[in-house]
Amino acid sequence: MSQFDDFPDRDDDEEYVKSKTDVKKEMAALQELGAQIVELSDKFIARIPIEGELADAIHQARGMKHREGRRRQLQFIGKLMRKAENIEDIKTAYDRVISIGQEHTKIQHQAEQWRDRLLEEGNEALQTFVDEFPGCNVQLLRQLIRNTQKEQSQQKPPTSARKLFRYIRELIEA
Known part of the structure; x- marks a missing residue:
């Protein structure tokens, strides 16, 4: 016999009382x-359904x-969050906002990798890129690559490199 046998098993019908630790x-x-x-x-806060005193x-x-002061304000926000009726909506919206940020970062990294690859590998990478993104303007892409390489060799500011990056990012997003 165990020391815990004195406590009755909790039925599913009984209401579960949270422990103080769980509440904390x-x-x-x-x-x-x-x-x-x-x-x-x-921009992201606007996508989360907070209103009234919590938003303020x-x-x-x-x-x-x-x-x-900031620490106390964050504690106050926690108190208001406990009173909020739409806490699940807030959590869901926050998760959605975070996933948007992660997707944006992923696209940025892909664009950087493609830009570097196009500048280093030349025609092989260009053909692979065109195969993967058939809607791209090949002539514009070649021109941006040439201008970027010229800027790099002359050690000029990376204006064309930025344009190339933006163009690649737009293609990936589309």
């Missing part, structure tokens, strides 16, 4: 979510520089 973990998680939302740009608190925290 949830509070800390909501406060952390609030702190992460504060760190987002205005988040915008105030973004402007705070004083360490202790």
